Amino acid sequence: MAKPVVSEAARRRRRPTRSGTVLSEALIVETALRMLREHGSAGLSARRLGAVLGADPSTLYRYFGGMDELTRAIGEELTGRALDGWRPGGDWRSDLRDLGLRIHRAYLAHPQAAVLTASRVTGRPREIAADEAVLGVLRRAGFPDGAAVRIYHAFIDQSLAFAALDAGSLALAAETREADEGLWETTYAHLPAEAYPHIAATAPLLAARMKDSAYPVALEMLLDSAEGELGRAGG
Amino acid sequence: MAKPVVSEAARRRRRPTRSGTVLSEALIVETALRMLREHGSAGLSARRLGAVLGADPSTLYRYFGGMDELTRAIGEELTGRALDGWRPGGDWRSDLRDLGLRIHRAYLAHPQAAVLTASRVTGRPREIAADEAVLGVLRRAGFPDGAAVRIYHAFIDQSLAFAALDAGSLALAAETREADEGLWETTYAHLPAEAYPHIAATAPLLAARMKDSAYPVALEMLLDSAEGELGRAGG
DNA sequence: GCCTTATGCCAACACCATTGACGTTATCGC
DNA sequence: GCGATAACGTCAATGGTGTTGGCATAAGGC
Numbered sequence: 001m002a003k004p005v006v007s008e009a010a011r012r013r014r015r016p017t018r019s020g021t022v023l024s025e026a027l028i029v030e031t032a033l034r035m036l037r038e039h040g041s042a043g044l045s046a047r048r049l050g051a052v053l054g055a056d057p058s059t060l061y062r063y064f065g066g067m068d069e070l071t072r073a074i075g076e077e078l079t080g081r082a083l084d085g086w087r088p089g090g091d092w093r094s095d096l097r098d099l100g101l102r103i104h105r106a107y108l109a110h111p112q113a114a115v116l117t118a119s120r121v122t123g124r125p126r127e128i129a130a131d132e133a134v135l136g137v138l139r140r141a142g143f144p145d146g147a148a149v150r151i152y153h154a155f156i157d158q159s160l161a162f163a164a165l166d167a168g169s170l171a172l173a174a175e176t177r178e179a180d181e182g183l184w185e186t187t188y189a190h191l192p193a194e195a196y197p198h199i200a201a202t203a204p205l206l207a208a209r210m211k212d213s214a215y216p217v218a219l220e221m222l223l224d225s226a227e228g229e230l231g232r233a234g235g
Numbered sequence: 236m237a238k239p240v241v242s243e244a245a246r247r248r249r250r251p252t253r254s255g256t257v258l259s260e261a262l263i264v265e266t267a268l269r270m271l272r273e274h275g276s277a278g279l280s281a282r283r284l285g286a287v288l289g290a291d292p293s294t295l296y297r298y299f300g301g302m303d304e305l306t307r308a309i310g311e312e313l314t315g316r317a318l319d320g321w322r323p324g325g326d327w328r329s330d331l332r333d334l335g336l337r338i339h340r341a342y343l344a345h346p347q348a349a350v351l352t353a354s355r356v357t358g359r360p361r362e363i364a365a366d367e368a369v370l371g372v373l374r375r376a377g378f379p380d381g382a383a384v385r386i387y388h389a390f391i392d393q394s395l396a397f398a399a400l401d402a403g404s405l406a407l408a409a410e411t412r413e414a415d416e417g418l419w420e421t422t423y424a425h426l427p428a429e430a431y432p433h434i435a436a437t438a439p440l441l442a443a444r445m446k447d448s449a450y451p452v453a454l455e456m457l458l459d460s461a462e463g464e465l466g467r468a469g470g
Numbered sequence: 471g472c473c474t475t476a477t478g479c480c481a482a483c484a485c486c487a488t489t490g491a492c493g494t495t496a497t498c499g500c
Numbered sequence: 501g502c503g504a505t506a507a508c509g510t511c512a513a514t515g516g517t518g519t520t521g522g523c524a525t526a527a528g529g530c
Contacts, residue, residue, distance in 0.1 A: 135433035149440040157449040161396035198370035214392040225456035
């Protein structure tokens, strides 16, 4: 076998690579993030990553079991950055809004990485911390446990789902340089009004809105509904 | 060059492949869908697809510009199936609910394919038809154009986003056979109550709810909010 | 029945992840 | 200080991938 994959903590003998750099889990993940950002999600490969690090591709297998494990490590790094600095204020609605937007923003800061990792549920420490935070906000707001769990589930999955979706289109746009956004001005704007009357009637509005993420609107609608339920039930 | 990619409509000289089958766009897409379902999202490759069809891999390039274009065709097929048989009834809310659940269901019927395609905006005919349908329901319900477009955007992106997210976990579960669902009974249920009081307090509720998709709840909340807005504005 | 050309096939290229064997050298116990 | 051990970087090779140019053939319009 070629892969005991010594844990990072037990790693002591750091030999510099042929080109002089000293490897580490953190350095590899960081470099991979930079490569994803600069060369797109297809630009990350063991060979290229090795080349950038000045190391043989096979060296990476001393640190990660495979590209899949590296991908999960990158995802961990992203979710970790999402919660950094968040503290609950007093208002449950703005707390949740802030949390949702933070998650969305953290993923979109690295679209190419997000699209690779966003759909993986890890169950790792920082993800659990986020879950606890959301549940806490809802229960303190006065939602009974059943409602709190239901709303929590919708909220967290909505955030992750939109993060992945928006990261996907952002990554695609950055890579192909051909504006998918322009699709609304070209294809959709010139559809025959008889066959597609509603699109034709709202084409300018569509063109203006489809450029941006729908997440803020969807999030606000979810909060609307929750607030309505809270008003009807408790106070 | 090797790829004029004759359009399906202009295709007339159908020569049977060495193994006797006669190729077509539809047959290729259909076969690809079956392969994705049976062998997972990593099981689809030009070579394997060719082998199953009894054709040389390069033959596929007479029908699609590349694997990327094939992927988009698969996505188009999925969205098409979502709309099959849908007719608007009288009530806008149940119309939208039905449409949303159809999209979600159509994608989840082919999780491996959905995970490849759900984040691609194709701009192809059947996708446009779906957009037109949603906009029509909203405008007929009495929403002013601005609100209709805003709600349409949130609705369609939320449907696709959840479809992709849920398909991802479904595909992962099917491939690795290790139940992610059990995560809530194992990891989360045994967290220290001091550090994670809210998770601990709601653990049984969480375990029961996290197994299912949050999409129906999120959809209903979106519809709640829209109905509230309609009530306040027009009557 | 001829001609054109669409279309299937072949061979080849460049890339990919992954692995096993091999040396070298950094660190630990003494 | 010194030797031993094994961590870890490197090399070479395997079997996969998408994609392309050239070629032969048969299908269909005339």
